Amino acid sequence: MLLSVIVPCYNEEENIRYFYDELNKNANFFKEKALDIEIIYVDDGSKDGTVREIKALNETDNRVKLVSFSRNFGKEAAIYAGFEKSKGDYAVVMDADLQDPPALLPEMFEYIEQGYDSVATRRVNRKGEPPIRSFLARKFYKIMNKISKTDIVDGARDYRLMTRQVVNAILSMGEYNRFSKGIYGWVGYKTKWLEFENVERAKGETKWSFWGLFLYSIEGIIAFSTAPLAIASFLGVLFCVLAFVLIIFILIRSIFWEDPTSGWQSLVCIISLISGVQLLCLGILGQYLSKTYLEVKNRPKYLVKEEL
Ligand code: UDP
Ligand code: MG
Numbered sequence: 001m002l003l004s005v006i007v008p009c010y011n012e013e014e015n016i017r018y019f020y021d022e023l024n025k026n027a028n029f030f031k032e033k034a035l036d037i038e039i040i041y042v043d044d045g046s047k048d049g050t051v052r053e054i055k056a057l058n059e060t061d062n063r064v065k066l067v068s069f070s071r072n073f074g075k076e077a078a079i080y081a082g083f084e085k086s087k088g089d090y091a092v093v094m095d096a097d098l099q100d101p102p103a104l105l106p107e108m109f110e111y112i113e114q115g116y117d118s119v120a121t122r123r124v125n126r127k128g129e130p131p132i133r134s135f136l137a138r139k140f141y142k143i144m145n146k147i148s149k150t151d152i153v154d155g156a157r158d159y160r161l162m163t164r165q166v167v168n169a170i171l172s173m174g175e176y177n178r179f180s181k182g183i184y185g186w187v188g189y190k191t192k193w194l195e196f197e198n199v200e201r202a203k204g205e206t207k208w209s210f211w212g213l214f215l216y217s218i219e220g221i222i223a224f225s226t227a228p229l230a231i232a233s234f235l236g237v238l239f240c241v242l243a244f245v246l247i248i249f250i251l252i253r254s255i256f257w258e259d260p261t262s263g264w265q266s267l268v269c270i271i272s273l274i275s276g277v278q279l280l281c282l283g284i285l286g287q288y289l290s291k292t293y294l295e296v297k298n299r300p301k302y303l304v305k306e307e308l
Contacts, residue, residue, distance in 0.1 A: 006082030
């Protein structure tokens, strides 16, 4: 049996070897289960010595594989590339910064043996994260689960062990705008959730800026829900009704009271409000259209510069 360990890396030179050493602390477990492993480092266009570090490992250990992108394509693309390259009967995705503790692997594997198709992890707290970020993240998951049919779990990490069947299911979802948390939920299969305390990243810094996370959350909503479109239509109907009521009101008022020039201030307010709502709805529509545009162009999700 072969286990593919997929590690997306972006500027992680300090973590590459560290991760390798930590993973190998499970060596006895792998031996006991007669599991061969392959470690697929996917270099997501790093600008530091990440590739050099991976190559150095590859020279001493041929279980270490490398896929190096021509530029930064994002973690989602890196995970997809890792899945495509993986040959294992099982595959697991792990962050290079050791925020996904390798020590959890034996327990995860136990559940696979018990017949689960996939073992997912979620962190129960967000220790070491700015409070505003945690707050907004929690709100995001709440809203997301209300408006999407796909189950998206709060605190879920990409750290997941799965069987070949699940990997193939994920690979069959060839969309360009990838939102893993939604994709995992969408494919289904019998999933066991394990919980662990948040671990702070080993070295280096997180790649997520506040703005980056915000855009990512919008991407998630657009990819797995059409609720914003429904909201736009609802607003349209609401304002039509409102306008109709106003027309009747004004008609009656001018017939019985004759005061044609009064109320221009409120008119200005109404016009600004409604044009605002119109632009908002157009914006929502535009978001979906732009995603559709990217999908139909059918561009490759990533370009490989080098492979080992
Ligand atoms: N990562 C990547 N491409 C990117 C950003 C991040 O492959 O564009 C990798 C990164 O090297 C790390 C993992 O994704 O292994 C998680 O990134 P990070 O630790 O920055 O995110 P966080 O843990 O803060 O959510
Ligand atoms: Mg991290």
